[in-house]
Amino acid sequence: MRRRLINSTLAVVLVVIAVFGVSLVAVESRTIENAAHDRVHAEAVRLLSAAETKLAAGVPVTAASLAGQLDEGAAVVRTGPGSAPVRLGALPGGGRITATVENDAGASATVYQSRAGVNSEIGRNLAVIAGVALLAVAAAVLLAVRQANRLTAPLTDLAETAERLGSGDHRGKHRRYGVAELDRVADVLDVSAERISKMLTAERRLAADASHQLRTPLTALSMRLEEIAATAATGEPETLREEAAIALTQVERLTDVVQRLLTNSRDPRTGLAVGMDVDEVVKQQIEEWRPACRQAGRAIVRSGKRGLRAVATPGAVAQVLATLIENSLMHGEGRVAIRTRVTGTQVVVEVTDEGPGVSPDLGSRVFERTVSGRNSTGLGLAVARDLAEADGGRLELVQQKPPVFALFLGREADQH
Template sequence: MRRRLLLSTLAVAVVAVLLLGIPLAYSTHRLLYDEAEQQVEREAATVVAGVNLKQEGKQSVIGDQIAKEFPSRYIVITLANDEVITAGVAPPKGAHVIKKTANDHGVRVQVSRDAADIEAEALRTLVLIGSLVVLGVGVAVGLAMVQARKLTLPLIDLAETADRLGSGNARPRRRRYGVPEVDRVAEVLDRSAVRIADLLAASREFASDASHQLRTPLTALSMRLEEMVEAAEYPDVVREEGAAAAAQVERLAAVVEQLLARAKHDPTGDAVPVDVDDIVAQQVEEWEPVFRREGRRLEVSGVPELTAVASPGGLSQIVATLLDNSLVHGDGTVTIHTKETATSIVVEVGDEGVGVPPELERRVFDRNVSGRWQGTGLGLYLARSLATADGGRLELIRARPATFAIFLRKGDEVLRARERVVSGPA
């Protein structure tokens, strides 16, 4: 911005100076020549009058005397009897001269002046005007530098303030710069910083309160499920369902902790190399009875023994969300397919239903977007957030029938990197 201000100010100054300086130089040059011609014309009239006065007094006209009175002039006097008298030195041939003639009572006088001295004076005047032009441009550039510094430094400071606000440092700086418009922006940023600080404080308080309020009932529910499993008289059914419910409660508690940590802007860093087969098998075990009751099948295919970097609770919750989405919105067999690409471990979940409607295809991961009236529109949104928190991503790779894919970092590469760090250079 500073460079643009300097260039624009310099351009304006140069244009303004040229618009004033060129006419001024031309007018001054023309004025010098006009004054020289008028002076020569007056001198010719003066010589004519002097010659006539001498003739009336019967005096002789002497050229040397006239030359002394009008130095640096070449004067040719033609009397009434055609006698020619010269005074001064004739200009060299080819020189630029100014000539004026005067006649009175039969006397003709021609006065010539070499224009070299006029040209020298005109050149000095042009040099003076050029110096003033350069001085004016220099002063304009200096003022432009001062003004640019006065404007750009506050803007750079305001940009740093805005960046601090974006990074979560919401402390107002309360700096003012002496420019009303810039001070207005600084004042607005300070007020925004106060509001953001209040919002962040309220968010952290809510996260703390929610963490306390949710942790207690989840712990109590987990304990009751354990007691139910231990006291069950029909272990084949109750123990299986109770164990599954207890596992879901534990996973739910882990997900709640992770979401609350994110709400407090405190990343947990729980992502570790995990066995994808274990996560998939756990979810199949929990969801297969539900799909069986609906007359549908749940199948697993793909490459076994893959290791991905993820938080176990988060990845389980993502797969559970996709299975629930297929159960509610999809149809037919649901397939969990695992594979490995050059850069990622991929877990695909797809069904044989009608798929995602075209109007929801681009917004399926947006908050509060749901395909059914009783839905909250948070499931896929939170699932993508959990994937992003683990350094992966969740994408809709096919709309009809719907197929979602979880892209995760490779766990074996992380393990090899850790081994290199621990072992050090060879």
């Protein structure tokens, strides 16, 4: 493309130079020729006038009397019809310019001058025109190269940007080139890069959230299956049925988590909030985590107001509580306590333990992704907060030591 732009620009300039240059040469040559003929004619008129003046004064017209009247070239003067010609100077060799002037009395003067001066002047003008043409061609080459670089460099840069997008580098350059069409392409590439980056970020976040949200119910299900295996060994069918029922509930919860992840990946604003029994979810979580607490030599208890109903997604609330309980088991100490209460139009579920709490350097940053007090993923509390906000609630750290996490949910309207 660069070579084509340079060649096309040079072709246009050469055509313009050829058209106007030839015309200019023709005009200048004609002008020089006409000026030379006018000078020779003027010499002939002046010479004839001098001869007439001498005749009128009775002075013989001879080569000697007219010697100072001719500047260059040669001349022939006749004083009348049939008179002897008076010759002045030597005829120039080669091409000549001739002019003859005659009066009413029959006297005439013919002047001959060489064309060498005319040809030399025409040659000088041709050299000037050729020099100007060469300068124009050189300027055209520089301009063509500059314009070609101005157009091809942005195209090369845009091609590199597109290649980077295809290779996984989704950072936009935000570079503009002063050419409307190229700037439009750059805008589209930057917008596409930003859109691709957001899509990949959303996909990575979904994968991270899915792995974390599925890990907790799978862990609980694994513990419950271990309980079932242990119960089956003792031969207690009633306890076995009870443990199996709890395990089925956990499978349903796992299915609900998967469904919610798929729904949120399509449209994060889509909510499944309904009127739910808070006691039922709290009870289910206590039963689910009691084996883990017992295995860790710790207890899990509940207190506070009973019979509360909130507007939320049961599976999401269960996931948030599971994350808080797991967080207490991992980072806390002593008894894990769940307390329910009411404040205004909201139902509050608090989870606390008797550990050292959240360090001051973490503070409110504990809900940020990748922020963790120990060697964990740092996703748990961030995901739990997102789940709470998706139902119109919120998750807060209301006390750092001992740690108290509070889940605020909208209270069902017809509840007193």
